[in-house]
Amino acid sequence: MRRPHGTDAALGPLFTGGWAKGVPAISGFRIKVIGTRGRGGALRWLCPVSGLAWLSGCNTHQSALAPFGAExxxxxxxxxxxxxxxxxxxxxxxxxMRRAVTSAEGAITHQQGMRMVLWLGGVFPTILLGGLLVYSLPMMKPAPVGPADLRIRVDAQQFWWRTQYRTPGGPIEGANELRLPVGRTVSLELTAGDVIHSFWVPGLxxxxxxIPGRVTNLVVRAEKPGHYRGVCTEFCGxxxxxxxxxxxxxxxxxxxxxLAAQARPAQTEAGAGAQLFASYGCGACHSIRGTTQxxxxxxxxxxFGSRRTLAAGILEPTTQNIARFIRxxxxxxxxxxMPAFPQMREAEAxxxxxxxQGLK
Structure with missing residues (x-):
């Protein structure tokens, strides 16, 4: 049988009669094994070291590798x-694979090889994967929620979040911020008002x-105080x-x-800003408890003045950023x-x- 042209350096002759230079003849060819010395050996160590360096750069406020919740x-x-x-x-x-490549021809019998395949390819993986399954199944069971546990409704909208804390005195509404008591079980009632969204706080x-029209429950418990970040993980626009x-x-x-402070109405002053807020019709979409809006x-x-960010976690709530976002x-x-107000003067915004900013 004729050997392909130009393959002498990398491929051995056809039907070499089994093993040549410790390499099996596969499909009639002998595979050329490239050594790992020198540059190849350095690359073997470079990959895991660089991987550890990348992991060290992960943040702690939005990372599943830096959990602050029990789940x-x-x-x-x-x-x-x-x-x-x-x-x-x-x-x-x-x-x-190494055993198959380095062993001399006839080192193991057919029966020994089949036994090795059975144990290493069947029994061992089945026991290992079965053990992992048994260990992980209890994690799929939702945590219990008691009558006294806090319930928070989270309603996703394009492109912001409405929160509602269910309290004995009535619901307390907020936006783009989720506050949790450390050590307490909290049931998050998740829904959407327009399209499908997805709620994810990696560390929680x-x-x-x-899903619009459907409420799903996510039971969580924060175990470490701090400031963290959540995101929408379903493309929504x-x-x-x-x-x-x-x-x-x-x-x-x-x-x-x-929470007690959030239940109280806003402490406002009837200044120029409040008058402009009303005259531009902002109260048709936004509520300020304690006013007619x-x-x-x-x-x-x-x-609003007590929130840490503007525009759903995107901007710092500075006067300039707020005015620019309004216009x-x-x-x-x-x-x-939200409609634009190009006709609004910068001084009014x-x-x-x-x-x-004074609504705290």
């Missing part, structure tokens, strides 16, 4: 366990879809990537005090439903911005 911590433990299982399977496969729990929210985990006493289409602005919201968030 996310359990998911990270499961990830590590699955990774160990994958490494063991890969190591077994590597050992089997796994993600869950938010032009500004999907600009739809985030702040997550603040607070000690229980601080959370109770904050009672719109429900857009975010509640009652305590041209589409410049920051394409596809946003600034006055409204300062009025909003």
């Amino acid at each position: 996310a911590d359990a998911l990270r433990s499961l990830l590590i366990l699955l990774l160990i299982g994958a490494v063991l399977l890969a190591a077994g496969l590597f050992w089997l 729990a796994g993600k869950m879809d938010m 032009l500004s999907h990537a600009l739809m985030a929210f702040d997550v603040v985990a607070m000690p229980p006493a601080a959370f109770d005090a904050w 009672a719109g429900t289409i857009g975010p509640d602005l009652t305590h 041209h919201p589409e410049a920051t968030k394409p596809g946003v439903r 600034t006055a409204i911005a300062r009025y909003l």
Whole structure:
């Protein structure tokens, strides 16, 4: 049988009679094995070292590898366990391949080879994967929720978040911010008002879809105070990537005090900013409790001045940013439903911005 032209350097002769230079003849050809010395050996070490360097750059406010919730911590433990299982399977496969390549012809009998395939290719993976399955199944069971546990409704909109804290005194509405008491079980009632969204706070729990007309429950428990970040992980329109929210985990006493303050109406002064807010019709969409502004289409602005970010976690709430967003919201968030006010003078937008900053 004729040998292909130009393959002498890399391919051995056809039907070499079994093994040549420790390499099996596969499909009639002998494979050329490239050594790992020198540059190849350096690359073997460079890849894992560089990988560790990349991991060290991960943030802690939006990372599943830096959990602050019980559910996310359990998911990270499961990830590590699955990774160990994958490494063991890969190591077994590597050992089997190396044994097949380096063993002399006839080193093992056909019966021994079949036994090796049975144990390493069937029994061992079945036991390992079965153990991982048994370990992970209890994690799929939702955590129990008691009658006294806090319930928060989260309603996703294009491209912002409406929050509603269910309290004995009535619901308390907010926007683009989620506050949680550390150490307490919280049931998040997730839904959407327009298209499908997805709720994910990487350090708190796994993600869950938010479907219009349907409420899904995600039970969480924050275990470490701090400031974190959540995002929408289901493409929902032009500004999907600009739809985030702040997550603040607070000690229980601080959370109770904050929630009591949020229940009170806004402390406002009837200045130029308030008058302009009303004259431009902002109250048709936005509500400020304690005033005549009672719109429900857009975010509640009652305590806007106490929020950490503007435009759903995108901008710092400075006077300049607020004024610019009021006049041209589409410049920051394409596809946003808030109308632009190009006819509004900068001085008027600034006055409204300062009025909003005083709502704490």
